Amino acid sequence: MLCDKCNKREAKVYYTEIVNGEKKEQHLCEECASEFTSFHLASTVLNKDISLGNLLSSILGNYKVTNTSKEKETVKELVCKECGMTYEEFTTLGKFGCAGCYNTFKKQLGPGIKKIQGADVHVGKKPKGFVTKADKIVSGLSEIEKLSIKLQQAIEKEEFEEAAKLRDSIRELKKEEEINA
């Protein structure tokens, strides 16, 4: 019998395929059969994203395994208030539902992110006009408070000339405040 596909070589492989309950039988030669199988292999390769998702979920889901069953349950039930993403859903999908999820799953996320990225703190570009928490605190301080911090740092570094200058500026500012009051 000749191969159903190329009609040239002798068929040596009997190939049955059932799709949606419909049975399809083919007699193939070795070469065409190998093409067939590699075709199927290739399609699993194309589904790589899915396997990446599985890999991610096992890394991100690790938190659940290492904790007691009671905690496990409460973690499972964690829900992001902003988008409705549950922790369970997040680990299966490997994707966040919104910016708020990072905050909701903060506690569970830390080790997973470190495993994936090898680091857990961003040091690169910041959006224009972004103010860090530290900056916010500093901007809330009075001039005298800022100078006092600088004075303390100067003393610690034994930069006494600088310290003397700072001390004088603080004194002047305090005097001004008293007059204004």
Next chain:
Amino acid sequence: MLKWYEEKSLPTDIIISSRVRLARNFSDYPFAAKLSDEKAKDLVREITDKFMGKKANEESEYFCCNLSNLSEVDKNAMVERHIVSPLLADKKQETGLILSDDESVSVMINEEDHLRIQSVTTGMDLEKVLKKANEIDDYITGNSHIAFDEKYGYLTSCPTNVGTGLRASYMCYLPGLSVAGLISSLTEELARYGVAIRGIYGEDSKSIGNLYQLSNEKTLGKTESDILEHLNEIMDQVIRQERKRREYLITNNYNELEEQIYRAYGVLSYTKQITSNECMSLLSDIKFGIDQGFINLNKELNIFKLMMDIQPANLQYKMGKSAGNSLRNRYRAEYMNQCFKNALNG
């Protein structure tokens, strides 16, 4: 106007192009996994509105479109030219695209992240493309609520992109390493340094045309310029290895290589029908022949451009109609004949 890949400035015998991609999201829209159809529409409209009438360069404005308005052939042609990702082209929800007319800058809207800003140039120059992508980033996200966290940086849909959201990559032509069967060991080696390598056309490990993409895997904990520097160091090593392999090949197999290149030339000049895979590998042989001085053509041919032109959807785009396999194979052959017949010097 010339497309970016038609510009001739840097050598392209190994590194064909440099590309960066920035992933960005807004805090006032849910991410892709939870984005409603309604919100997706708003997002696409908001961003395309921002670019309407904006100059991409001195000559022209940005092209803004809603991807659902394009035909399948147009979309697939853009996937083959790496302007949009397969994910964006296949997405059921509303998606958008911003594109400069030389195709060097593009923004995908509502892909896996709200924005994927891409910039590409010919040869080895990641710094230039990062600068361009940053300009676009600042333009779009300047006054918006960008999803940014003090600790984790730019927040992304997938934790593999968080931080800088930066994926930098080189598209390179590595016939020497491929012929020597060294790609799989190189893949393992590079993985240890956080660099991924994969084939560009064809399935996964079996690359067609010896084209590969090298890119950084990690996006958090390093500054953008450190990521580029690291990738450059690795790339320099790969280039050195590739040159060594080519030298070895040429010294030991000169006659065989010459035969292979001239056969490829012969087939492309006179073939009557040819599949894209065969055409790719023959074009790859010709590229090697030109770059290494085996063959001397009497006209300037951009082999990389031809490699994109002969992909199924781009070919149909050129034909001006959608066509089946056999018709395409014949048209592809005709196109190759036109390019190569009588193009030999001496």
